[in-house]
Amino acid sequence: MSFFSVFLGFSLLVSLSAAEPEPLPRSATPFLSPTTVQNYQKMVQNFRIFIYKPIKTLNFPTPAESLFYNSLQNSPFMTQNAEEADLFFVPLSPDFSPRSLARFIGSLRKEHPYWDRTLGADHFYLSCPGIRVVSDRNIVELKKNSVQVSCFPTRNIDEFVPHKDLTLPPLSNPPEAPHAPPNKTTAFLGYVRHGGVNSSNLVNGLVNDPEFLIESEPSDMSTYAERLAGSKFCLFEYGNGDASWIGHALRFGCVPVVIADAPVNDLPFMDVLRWQEMAVFVRSRGVEELKHVLRMTWRERYEHMRGLGVVASKHFVWNESPWPFDSFNTVMYQLWLRRHTIRYRRVE
The missing domain is CATH 3.40.50 (Rossmann fold)
Known part of the structure; x- marks a missing residue:
């Protein structure tokens, strides 16, 4: 089977039709799980995210961060009803000082009931440099429990927690396909x-x-x-x-x-x-x-x-209008995989 055929078959699988797709053999797909395509379709239908109101306009320092945030705001995953949300997005300004950050998380705790249900474990935020842990309780919970979305490669690897945090793929202009690519058997190693x-x-x-x-x-x-x-x-x-x-x-x-x-x-x-x-x-x-x-x-x-x-x-591939399984939607799928969190019972 040619690689074009494999790619074509994969493209057919990700179409969001009502029929259950036939899974490709594991050897032909790049996915860790054989249920990725089916779970992705469930994510598209059911995943909901509530975005807290930022205290000021967010100006992210990297194009990937800006594109992700804009895509999130305009995505079908958005909900205005926080009660139906699976995850909550914490809009952190890149220029927050530790004191401002602690104050903002404290305001979310005071004004909404959702943070204390999981101590922030069903929340996520966007920060390429990462958040440095300080002694303040609000920042400790944010860093320890919430999902951090960073940029690849992370420059401050000590601020990245594997299996909890995730990274955005690089944003770069794709080159045009070559007209006549050299034969790999005779070209460069x-x-x-x-x-x-x-x-x-x-x-x-x-x-x-x-x-x-x-x-x-x-x-x-x-x-x-x-x-x-x-x-x-x-x-x-x-x-x-x-x-x-x-x-x-x-x-x-x-x-x-x-x-x-x-x-x-x-x-x-x-x-x-x-x-x-x-x-x-x-x-x-x-x-x-x-x-x-x-x-x-x-x-x-x-x-x-x-x-x-x-x-x-x-x-x-980053698209200004996201389509199935592109960079934005695959990041969303990773967040969907993290939606199951322990909900602590609130102490009255």
Whole structure:
């Protein structure tokens, strides 16, 4: 079966028809759960979010944050009836001081009954830099219990709590499809966008290697997609350099290689996508070890990983008018998965 056929089949599955779709074989989908498509349809029909009134106009510092917030406000998930809400959005201004933040959470606690039902566990907020815990009770509950939506990659990893928090995928302009992509069997083993003077020793060791194409920025945007499509692997230095093009790599069949010396817990959609089968994770130990891992992957499981990545790439597309399973709606699906919270009985 061609990858185009797999992608076409997946597109048919996400149509919101009344009929129950036939699930694709697990090997052909990038999802961790075989019930993702069915659960997504339930989410579209039933998920409701109440947005508290912000105390001032929100001006987010990143385009991804602004687009997510605008999409949320105009989405069918919005409800004006807080009693039917599954989750509550806390509109935090990026320039809140700790005192202002504590005062705002305190006002929600005082003016509404919903915070104390779960101590904030059915609430979520948007913050790329994250919230630093201080001794104030309101901020402690916000950070410990509420879902934080950050931006990938998180710059302050200590402010990110895996399995509770989640990240927005990067917002970047998708390149046009290549007219005639090179044959991967004869093109580059790897493509790297390095971090300049801050590049790791591993990436610096690849600069003169003829099997790798390395540049700090795309040298020619008109052929950028061809370079991705012609490369077997796309290398990302986690926390050191530009990660905004990871969706581009997936789209053009360039298997992501994440270079990190510690576990990576903030990849977008980690509780939805099978990242371990779509990407290679390596430590920055040396060029020869890296090339050995990539060649073994190329021989044994490359086509499977590439196929999953191409299908998964649709989740990294931001649309001004969201459509099924794009970036906004997949973030919403992650929030839907977190809607079940312990409701503490209020003490009268």
